Structure formats: C-alpha cells, structure tokens
Amino acid sequence: MPPAWAGEPGLAxxxxxxxxxxxxxxLLRQGLKAxxxxxxxxxxxxxxxxxxxxxxxxxxxxxxxxxxxxxRSMADILNCLPGLFTTSNxxxxxxxxxxxxRPGDFNAxxxxxxxxxxxxxxxxDAALIGPxxxxxxxxxxxxxxTPGPGSALYGNNxxxxxxxxxxxxxxxxxxxxxxxxxxxxxGSSWQASAGQRLDSGAEGWISxxxxxxxxxxxxxxAPAERVDRLRDHNWDHGTRLLARASMAxxxxxxxxxxxxxGNASPLDPTRPGSGxxxxxxxxxxxxxxxxxxxALGANWDLTVEASSKxxxxxxxxxxxxxxxxxxxxxTLSEGQWDEFALRLGSSAWRGHYVLGGLxxxxxxLQRIALGARGLPPDLDFTSASERLGVFVQDEWQLHAQxxxxxxxxxxxxxxxxxSRLNPRLAWVWQxxxxxxxxxxxxxxxxxxxxxxxxxxxxxxxxxxxxxxxxSLELALEHRLTPQLQYRAxxxxxxxxxxxxxxxxxxxxxxxxxxxxxxxxxxxxGLEKRWDGGARLQLGLSxxxxxxLGSGAELDNxxxxxxxxxxxxxxxxxxxxxxWQTQAMSRRQVPAGSLPGQxxxxxxxxxxxxxxxxxxxxxxxxxxxxxxxxxDVGLPPLRQEGRVLRLQFKHRVGS
Amino acid sequence: MPLLWAAGAAxxxxxxxxxxxxxxxxxxxxxxxxxxxxxxxxxxNYCVAGDRELxxxxxxxAQKPMGQAAGRVLVLGSPAEAGPCHVLVLGFSGRxxxxxxxxxxxxxxLLVVGASAEAFRAxxxxxxxxxxxxxxxxxxxxxxxxxGLMLSSQMLKLARExx
Numbered sequence: 001m002p003p004a005w006a007g008e009p010g011l012a013x014x015x016x017x018x019x020x021x022x023x024x025x026x027l028l029r030q031g032l033k034a035x036x037x038x039x040x041x042x043x044x045x046x047x048x049x050x051x052x053x054x055x056x057x058x059x060x061x062x063x064x065x066x067x068x069x070x071x072r073s074m075a076d077i078l079n080c081l082p083g084l085f086t087t088s089n090x091x092x093x094x095x096x097x098x099x100x101x102r103p104g105d106f107n108a109x110x111x112x113x114x115x116x117x118x119x120x121x122x123x124x125d126a127a128l129i130g131p132x133x134x135x136x137x138x139x140x141x142x143x144x145x146t147p148g149p150g151s152a153l154y155g156n157n158x159x160x161x162x163x164x165x166x167x168x169x170x171x172x173x174x175x176x177x178x179x180x181x182x183x184x185x186x187g188s189s190w191q192a193s194a195g196q197r198l199d200s201g202a203e204g205w206i207s208x209x210x211x212x213x214x215x216x217x218x219x220x221x222a223p224a225e226r227v228d229r230l231r232d233h234n235w236d237h238g239t240r241l242l243a244r245a246s247m248a249x250x251x252x253x254x255x256x257x258x259x260x261x262g263n264a265s266p267l268d269p270t271r272p273g274s275g276x277x278x279x280x281x282x283x284x285x286x287x288x289x290x291x292x293x294x295a296l297g298a299n300w301d302l303t304v305e306a307s308s309k310x311x312x313x314x315x316x317x318x319x320x321x322x323x324x325x326x327x328x329x330x331t332l333s334e335g336q337w338d339e340f341a342l343r344l345g346s347s348a349w350r351g352h353y354v355l356g357g358l359x360x361x362x363x364x365l366q367r368i369a370l371g372a373r374g375l376p377p378d379l380d381f382t383s384a385s386e387r388l389g390v391f392v393q394d395e396w397q398l399h400a401q402x403x404x405x406x407x408x409x410x411x412x413x414x415x416x417x418x419s420r421l422n423p424r425l426a427w428v429w430q431x432x433x434x435x436x437x438x439x440x441x442x443x444x445x446x447x448x449x450x451x452x453x454x455x456x457x458x459x460x461x462x463x464x465x466x467x468x469x470x471s472l473e474l475a476l477e478h479r480l481t482p483q484l485q486y487r488a489x490x491x492x493x494x495x496x497x498x499x500x501x502x503x504x505x506x507x508x509x510x511x512x513x514x515x516x517x518x519x520x521x522x523x524x525g526l527e528k529r530w531d532g533g534a535r536l537q538l539g540l541s542x543x544x545x546x547x548l549g550s551g552a553e554l555d556n557x558x559x560x561x562x563x564x565x566x567x568x569x570x571x572x573x574x575x576x577x578x579w580q581t582q583a584m585s586r587r588q589v590p591a592g593s594l595p596g597q598x599x600x601x602x603x604x605x606x607x608x609x610x611x612x613x614x615x616x617x618x619x620x621x622x623x624x625x626x627x628x629x630x631d632v633g634l635p636p637l638r639q640e641g642r643v644l645r646l647q648f649k650h651r652v653g654s
Numbered sequence: 655m656p657l658l659w660a661a662g663a664a665x666x667x668x669x670x671x672x673x674x675x676x677x678x679x680x681x682x683x684x685x686x687x688x689x690x691x692x693x694x695x696x697x698x699n700y701c702v703a704g705d706r707e708l709x710x711x712x713x714x715x716a717q718k719p720m721g722q723a724a725g726r727v728l729v730l731g732s733p734a735e736a737g738p739c740h741v742l743v744l745g746f747s748g749r750x751x752x753x754x755x756x757x758x759x760x761x762x763x764l765l766v767v768g769a770s771a772e773a774f775r776a777x778x779x780x781x782x783x784x785x786x787x788x789x790x791x792x793x794x795x796x797x798x799x800x801x802g803l804m805l806s807s808q809m810l811k812l813a814r815e816x817x
Contacts, residue, residue: 020714022678033671038784039786048771199795199807248817249817
C-alpha cells in the first residue's frame with residue numbers, strides 16, 4: 001500500500017500551534033490546560049505504564065505541587081494525598097489511611113520506597129517519614145501513592161498502601177543549587193546540591209541538607225513558671241546526605257541521615273516536681289543501593305537491585321534518684337539488613353506482559369537493648385532472620401477495552417508463623433477514551449515485627465500471627481470535559497488479627513492479635529483546570545471501620561476527610577498563589593474523642609529570575625488550635641499553630 | 655508572556671492540547687538532531703503510524719520549514735513505507751506492534767519517537783511522557799548513536815532520563 005500523502009492542511013487542522021515558537025526548556029515548563037489521562041505511573045505494577053491502564057488507583061504529586069503549595073516535609077506531602085493524614089508527637093510522624101491509623105503503630109502497615117528501594121527499617125518495620133527521612137523535599141521529583149492492600153506484588157508491610165518517592169534526575173539538579181528557609185517558630189533549614197550529566201548519559205548528583213529548631217513550643221500544658229525552662233530542652237536538629245549516580249542502565253544511590261531530638265525529661269519520674277534533665281532521641285540511618293535495569297533481547301526486561309541498610313535509634317533519659325549515682329537510661333534499637341531483588345518482565349506472549357520477581361531480605365542484626373548507658377544492658381534482645389518473597393503477575397489485554405491483571409505472591413518469613421500467599425485480581429475496562437472503570441480484589445499481610453515478636457516471646461506469651469486483609473474496590477475515573485474530571489472509588493475491606501498493644505500488670509507491655517475489623521469507604525475526587533492556568537483539586541474520603549465483635553469504632557479513624565488544593569498564576573507564571581484546606585471530622589482516641597478541625601494553608605511563590613525563587617507561606621492560617629493522640633500512653637498533644645515560612649532558592653550553572 | 659497557548663488552540667478536543675504539545679516537542683527534537691549523510695534534501699518527512707490527533711498536530715508543525723527543507727507529513731500503514739522518513743512517530747502502546755515496526759526498521763537512520771513508557775522499553779530513541787503538570791521526555795542515546803544520529807547536548811541535558 002503506498003503511503004497516504006498528506007495534502008495541504010485544511011482549515012480544520014490549520015490552527016496555530018503557539019508551542020512552535022517555544023524552546024525545549026519552555027515546552028517542558030508548559031502546563032496542561034486539560035486534565036491529562038495517560039499520566040505515567042509505576043507503583044501499581046512495578047513498571048512504568050499509563051495510569052488509566054494501571055490495575056490500581058495511583059495518586060501522583062509532583063515537584064510542581066511541592067513548589068506551588070510550599071510543601072516542606074514528607075508530612076506536608078502526605079497530607080495532600082487523598083485519604084491520608086499524619087499525626088505527630090513532636091518526635092515521630094505517623095501516617096494513617098482508609099481509617100487505619102492505630103495509635104502506637106510505627107507506620108509498619110505502609111510500605112515506603114525511595115526510587116524502588118524499600119526503606120521500612122527492620123526493628124519496627126517502621127516507615128520513617130519524619131525529619132529523619134532520607135530525602136529532602138527539594139530532591140523529590142514525584143511521590144506516588146497506591147492505596148489498598150498490595151502484598152500480591154510487594155509482600156510484607158504493603159497493608160494499606162505503597163508510597164513511592166522518586167528523586168529528581170540531573171535534568172533538574174544540574175549545576176549548583178542552594179536553599180535557605182526560615183520560619184516563625186525558630187526553625188531553619190538549608191540544602192545544597194551539585195549535579196552533572198555528561199553527553200554519554202552518565203549522570204550524578206549529591207545533596208547535603210540540614211535543619212534545626214530550638215525552643216519548640218510545648219505540646220502539653222505546663223505550669224507557667226516552668227514553660228521557659230522546659231522549652232530550653234525542647235529542640236531538634238539533623239543533617240542528611242543523599243547521592244545518586246547512573247550510567248548505562250546501572251544506578252547507585254546512597255543516603256545518610258542523622259537527627260537528634262531533645263526534650264525535657266524529669267530527673268526522677270517517681271518524685272513529682274523533681275528537676276528537669278535533657279532527654280534525647282537520636283536517629284542514625286544509612287543505605288546504599290546498586291541496581292541495573294535493561295533489556296534482555298527484544299521481549300525481556302530485567303531489573304536487579306541489591307541494597308544494604310543500617311539503623312540505630314537511641315532514646316536517652318537522665319535519672320537522678322536519692323542515694324544513687326546519676327545515670328542515663330538508654331533504649332537502643334539497632335538493625336542491619338541487606339536486600340536483593342530480581343525482576344524479569346516479558347512481552348513474549350501476544351497481549352500479555354508477564355512480570356516475575358524474587359526478593360530476599362537478610363536481617364543481619366536486629367537488636368533492642370535497655371539499660372544504663374556505659375553499663376552492660378539489663379535487657380538485650382538480639383537476633384537475625386531472613387525473608388523471602390516470590391511473585392508473578394500477568395497483565396492480559398483481553399480486548400481493546402479490557403485488561404485483566406492476575407497476580408500472586410508467596411512470602412516466607414523465618415521468624416513469623418510460616419508462609420503467606422497473597423493473590424490479586426484486577427479488571428480494567430476502558431469505557432470510552434474519557435472514562436475507565438476498575439474492579440480490584442487485593443490482599444495483604446503484615447508479619448509481627450521484631451519488637452512485637454520479642455515483646456511477646458520474652459515473657460512466654462503466645463506467638464503472634466500475621467495480620468491479614470482482603471479488599472474489594474470499584475473505581476471510576478471520568479473526564480466530563482477536557483478540563484473537568486471526577487473519580488469515585490468504593491471499597492470494603494476485612495482485616496483480621498490486627499496486632500494491638502496491651503498493658504497488663506503481670507506481663508507489662510505486650511501484643512495481641514485483636515478482633516476482626518470491617519471497613520467500608522467511598523473516596524471522591526474532582527479536578528478542574530482553567531485556561532489561565534488555575535487548577536482546583538477536591539477530595540472527600542468517607543469511611544467507617546468497626547471491630548466486628550464489639551462494634552466499636554477504631555481509634556484515630558475519622559469518618560470524613562476533606563482536602564482542597566487550588567493554585568493560580570497571579571502575574572504571568574512568575575507569581576503564583578497556592579491555597580490548601582485540609583479538614584477531618586471527629587475521631588475516637590484512647591483518651592475519648594477529639595473534635596474535628598479544618599486547617600488552611602496559604603502560599604505565595606515568586607520567580608525572581610530563571611535562577612532565583614522566593615516563597616512565603618502561612619501554615620495553619622487561622623491559627624486553629626487542635627490536638628492529636630498518636631501514642632497510647634500519652635495524653636492528646638497540642639499541634640502546631642500558625643507558622644510563617646520564608647524560603648529562598650538559587651541555582652548557578654545549569 | 656510567551657508561555658500561553660494561542661487563544662482557541664487549547665481544549666477544542668480532549669487530546670488535542672496534548673497532541674499539539676507533543677508535535678511542538680517533535681519539531682524541536684528534529685531541529686536538534688543531525689542525520690548521517692546525505693542530509694535531508696528539499697523535503698523533511700515526519701512520518702506517523704497510529705495516533706490520529708498527533709497526525710493532525712504534526713501537519714501544522716510541518717508548515718514550518720526544517721532548515722532549508724520543506725516539512726511534510728506521511729501517514730504510514732506499514733514499516734515498508736518508511737523509506738523517505740526522517741522522523742518516525744509511533745503512536746501505539748502495544749509492545750508487539752511497536753516491536754514489529756522497530757524490528758523492521760532496525761537499521762534505518764530514523765529518529766523514532768514514541769508516546770508511551772512501552773515505546774521506550776521497546777527501543778524508541780525518544781519517549782514523550784505525560785506528567786500531571788506537563789510533558790517530559792526520555793532519550794535512549796545509545797540507540798540514537800547506533801542509528802547514526804547525533805543529538806544535541808541541549809536535548810540530552812533537558813531529558814528526564816538518558817540511557
């Protein structure tokens with residue numbers, strides 16, 4: 001057949017394309033007026049694909065939103081994502097999703113990844129998303145959140161979702177860059193990076209950043225005459241280093257983070273009114289990862305990843321009791337572990353993309369020790385373990401409009417009770433070019449972590465079983481006009497054996513597998529864009545989670561969560577306004593119930609030149625006073641009031 | 655401000671804005687690429703397989719000359735028709751279909767541009783990637799060199815990823 005020669009374009013297609021006058025750099029900065037549908041995501045299936053084809057909802061937040069709304073921490077970012085909210089005790093940041101945010105859990109039900117590398121630690125399986133998180137926000141290119149159980153692909157910890165943080169590449173980090181930020185609560189932070197890409201494609205960057213805050217406002221009431229002294233002991237500081245290099249399919253990433261959080265600690269807890277000493281929580285984390293991604297022939301894709309991680313966290317409190325020498329009590333958690341992952345994807349069979357993988361984790365060291373600093377510990381739990389997972393997934397294009405995704409993963413944890421099998425089934429129906437419907441059946445588990453396991457094993461209590469969940473979800477995404485899109489997602493989940501903390505006089509702190517929990521929810525979202533560049537996103541999450549036996553609602557599980565984000569260029573694209581509202585309804589907590597709240601954040605961004613940028617933000621604009629109760633043993637804690645943030649960024653030679 | 659689209663150009667049809675943006679990128683890619691001798695003569699040919707909207711958007715682009723050459727758009731039905739092409743845009747996302755075209759034209763000095771992650775995995779030189787706030791691109795530089803094409807360092811610098 002001869003090629004169809006295109007004639008002179010008719011009037012219908014002769015519309016001007018103003019983009020033709022723009023250089024590449026300007027085209028990259030060009031925003032879309034229409035809501036895009038084929039955005040690329042990679043968390044739902046562990047390979048890059050169009051969001052509309054992906055077998056799970058994936059919410060994406062990019063560096064453009066981080067800039068537009070002045071987001072300064074992982075907590076700020078997670079609070080923007082549909083269905084998620086964070087709470088904090090000033091030391092640890094907890095994240096909750098879909099009704100599950102049980103006080104005292106250390107984010108072990110959330111799998112956190114940086115550029116495809118798992119970073120949950122191996123003592124509490126905790127996802128560290130507080131100031132000790134490896135990645136400074138200025139290095140984040142995008143954050144993807146795939147809600148729902150994901151163990152069929154990711155194994156342990158992907159219980160209520162997977163969060164994937166992708167760092168920037170040298171296109172955005174070339175040259176020298178620096179940031180300085182200050183806020184009205186005596187907080188400051190800085191960051192500097194250097195990066196380069198060679199014509200061969202080899203590239204690398206390194207970033208160092210630091211933060212500090214002193215005299216942090218207290219989060220619980222104290223006698224007026226003591227407030228000043230208590231605040232003197234209430235401070236936080238830390239540094240982080242992150243580097244990335246890649247060449248010809250190989251990539252190397254390494255991170256280091258250390259943080260010391262100081263707080264007032266009574267010198268003798270048995271005597272009210274005793275002196276105040278300096279308590280400290282010390283975090284030290286490191287990781288290094290080497291990976292390869294490439295094609296094996298025409299139809300096969302290979303990914304190999306090896307990584308090694310180290311964690312040390314120490315809690316130190318001074319103790320001065322009459323008749324005894326002063327000492328410092330120390331609780332040490334220490335972990336060292338290696339991971340190896342191999343994935344092979346194949347499109348050798350027409351209409352199928354088959355992905356198979358193997359993941360192995362060797363916990364070289366898991367240790368919790370308690371005692372006086374400098375003396376042999378009173379309690380010292382040390383162990384080593386291994387975890388192995390094997391999975392297979394088939395994405396099957398049944399028909400032009402229908403895709404079926406079948407997945408299965410087998411996991412074995414040497415310490416936990418045997419093996420786990422987690423299946424997944426998803427059906428994606430492209431109803432029209434503007435609408436798609438997804439039906440998803442997922443499952444997940446979470447094995448008891450080392451801390452939970454040892455807490456029960458030491459006093460001879462029953463061995464804990466793994467938590468399990470199954471869910472069914474129906475999601476619809478529909479673009480009503482090019483600039484207006486809504487999504488609705490209806491789900492129900494059953495969770496059994498959730499591991500809960502109990503405090504009993506005879507055995508002290510231990511854990512039990514609790515009753516079955518049923519949860520139902522509806523997540524609604526709306527996105528509207530305007531020709532002038534304004535963009536509005538609304539999200540409403542409704543859910544109800546109850547214990548099946550008692551009918552009791554779960555703690556820290558608000559029934560309604562509302563989010564609004566609006567951004568608009570004020571003067572060309574050099575001055576931008578960002579507004580956010582984040583609200584939640586009343587929730588039960590161990591102390592009773594906490595009232596609902598609505599927080600508003602305002603942000604102004606000024607691009608002074610191609611290389612310099614200023615931003616001014618008002619967090620909690622109305623100065624709303626609200627509280628969280630993230631820990632079982634502590635009372636509700638007052639959260640941050642109104643904060644003014646100022647930031648300056650500059651780059652040279654990119 | 656230079657960054658606003660001409661009035662009326664956007665959103666007349668859902669995919670049109672995306673297609674126009676893709677076409678503008680493709681125009682710049684072609685400008686920043688050097689073909690092995692003989693250089694394009696009096697005609698510069700943008701070839702497209704699949705993606706109706708991109709075909710229309712490229713027709714607008716082809717009205718602008720490429721250096722000394724006049725731009726033309728050819729809509730291809732099979733790889734055998736790709737002889738006169740300089741740029742080949744593959745609008746499919748199915749791996750088998752992509753592979754069929756890439757295998758058949760494995761040794762031609764073509765600037766192969768894909769519009770999906772699948773196309774990049776399959777061996778396209780450039781993949782345009784849609785992001786929530788705009789568009790980005792990835793470059794397979796070794797594939798470009800293998801086909802005898804020279805890409806400018808400006809392009810390599812601005813690509814999200816170069817492999």
